[in-house]
Amino acid sequence: MGVAVMKLRNPPVNSLSLECLTEFTISLEKLENDKSIRGVILTSECPGIFSAGLDLLEMYGRNPAHYAEYWKNVQELWLRLYTSNMILVSAINGASPAGGCLLALCCDYRVMADNPKYTIGLNESLLGIVAPFWFKDMYVNTIGHREAERALQLGTLFSPAEALKVGVVDEVVPEDQVHSKARSVMTKWLAIPDHSRQLTKNMMRKATADNLIKQREADIQNFTSFISKDSIQKSLHMYLEKLKQKKG
Numbered sequence: 001m002g003v004a005v006m007k008l009r010n011p012p013v014n015s016l017s018l019e020c021l022t023e024f025t026i027s028l029e030k031l032e033n034d035k036s037i038r039g040v041i042l043t044s045e046c047p048g049i050f051s052a053g054l055d056l057l058e059m060y061g062r063n064p065a066h067y068a069e070y071w072k073n074v075q076e077l078w079l080r081l082y083t084s085n086m087i088l089v090s091a092i093n094g095a096s097p098a099g100g101c102l103l104a105l106c107c108d109y110r111v112m113a114d115n116p117k118y119t120i121g122l123n124e125s126l127l128g129i130v131a132p133f134w135f136k137d138m139y140v141n142t143i144g145h146r147e148a149e150r151a152l153q154l155g156t157l158f159s160p161a162e163a164l165k166v167g168v169v170d171e172v173v174p175e176d177q178v179h180s181k182a183r184s185v186m187t188k189w190l191a192i193p194d195h196s197r198q199l200t201k202n203m204m205r206k207a208t209a210d211n212l213i214k215q216r217e218a219d220i221q222n223f224t225s226f227i228s229k230d231s232i233q234k235s236l237h238m239y240l241e242k243l244k245q246k247k248g
């Protein structure tokens with residue numbers, strides 16, 4: 001039926017390393033150019049984790065040129081996903097913090113597994129960093145200004161039930177039904193003529209995408225100078241240490 005399934009596979013936690021981002025963008029571009037493909041189901045092959053988000057090791061202890069290169073690729077992936085002409089459905093089968101949530105938010109429909117261990121949200125403030133304006137714009141578009149403001153300030157990671165209530169996801173289903181549900185949602189969306197659906201999607205998303213496109217270079221510079229600050233590097237160091245300690 002012209003549907004591809006993209007499975008994120010970057011063990012152990014599907015963090016979005018530079019290599020992973022680049023491969024993801026190239027795969028997406030190929031699918032976009034394949035006229036036989038009308039829809040993509042985005043999911044994960046890492047048990048219990050959809051994506052741990054941006055790779056903290058790409059943003060910690062590197063040089064400004066690396067941060068700039070990394071951020072350019074984060075922007076590129078986001079623009080491709082958010083403005084895709086294809087129908088994107090996410091089958092969220094695990095934890096989905098920050099950049100992981102960003103991937104899901106780019107989709108046209110989000111199905112999440114009903115497992116309270118899995119959480120989703122833009123938790124940047126918990127790391128001592130600030131979600132960029134285009135993450136924020138997409139959050140506001142999805143859950144509204146008030147909920148987004150609260151969730152962004154608190155860095156809320158929602159349980160599936162909470163995520164459904166606030167509108168971060170569209171549906172929560174038993175874990176073993178996430179993929180079948182994503183497929184049935186896709187079938188419903190495929191019934192809509194592509195040209196009218198695509199034009200409608202473009203109408204809804206263009207202003208948000210253009211907002212980044214018109215200031216891409218400035219956004220890269222902002223990110224680079226922000227992430228290079230000693231205080232921010234210290235926060236990331238502490239967060240990485242906390243992740244390590246959790247194990248011990």
Ligand SMILES: CC/C=C\C/C=C/C(=O)SCCNC(=O)CCNC(=O)[C@H](O)C(C)(C)COP(=O)(O)OP(=O)(O)OC[C@H]1O[C@@H](n2cnc3c(N)ncnc32)[C@H](O)[C@@H]1OP(=O)(O)O
Nearest residue numbers: 013015052053054055056057095097098099129130243244
């Ligand atoms: C200026 C603003 C810029 C950018 C916006 C930022 C966006 C982001 O996406 S920042 C990243 C936010 N992500 C997180 O906060 C998630 C952190 N990770 C976790 O909460 C957990 O790892 C998990 C729930 C995703 C999985 O838990 P679990 O299965 O228990 O695995 P571990 O915690 O033991 O992790 C295994 C291994 O992976 C490393 N790791 C985890 N997340 C990341 C990551 N995002 N980037 C890089 N590495 C990550 C973790 O440290 C462990 O490493 P070691 O085995 O070496 O200890």
